[in-house]
Amino acid sequence: MTICLYGSPISTFARKVAIGLELKKLDYDLIDALTADRREQLRQLNPRLEVPVLTDGDLVIVNSGDILQYLDWRYPQYPLYPTAIEERVVARAFERLADQRFDPIVVDCSYWHWAEREDEPPPGLLNAARKDIDVLFERLETMLLSRPKPWPFQTPGVVECAWFANLAALRTFGLAIDSERFPAVKNWFGAMRTHPTFVADAQRTGAFLRDLKHLTHERKRLFWSGDRLEWLISRGFHQWLVGEIDAGRAVFPG
């Protein structure tokens, strides 16, 4: 049976799954499903028109967390989730923290680096991001220090899959990990950046971003969904968003 990952090097959630597949040493075909010519195929697989989608034979699985859990159920070798239930609960919490809190901030700030825009981010956006990221890093720092044996001493798993792409994106738009305040986070990310699976992922996305103008991805109308909207609105950028919708620059899940 062939495993296919419908993803995209621009998608943080698809990168999370690609890293998971590689840590589990599974062979898979990687299809960029955010190109114009794949749109209808993606709609058939996921009416929300979101990646990642994983197909394994006739099975179709959407949503990065569900996909990684599926992979551990179906292919238990090289598990991504810890075996001890208490540790699994913590790992899931930190997977969610990346998916629902960190990813929205990073992605909302990233548009001025790859989308086709002439303007600057709305005033205050980057400062709001900095403040909220600090709060997240405080929790992450504590969790990393309290792990029974923090990776890199064991093996990377779901928490690393979920955080890597977003951590790697930070410095592109002038946000960074403060190594004095968050040394464990800094070292942890440093360890990921030397691991071949994470290096390969960063290279795929780096190559993609260098070649943007040759691509058929939508870069004018931004795709808004779930927690990325919540963060923007809750931090007071609703008027800016209304402007985007009125100007026809916003699209929403199918």
Ligand SMILES: N[C@@H](CCC(=O)N[C@@H](CS)C(=O)NCC(=O)O)C(=O)O
């Ligand atoms: N909860 C979903 C979120 C997936 C998601 O937000 N996907 C984005 C890319 S990271 C997407 O496909 N957006 C459609 C687009 O950009 O056209 C997951 O964890 O897989």
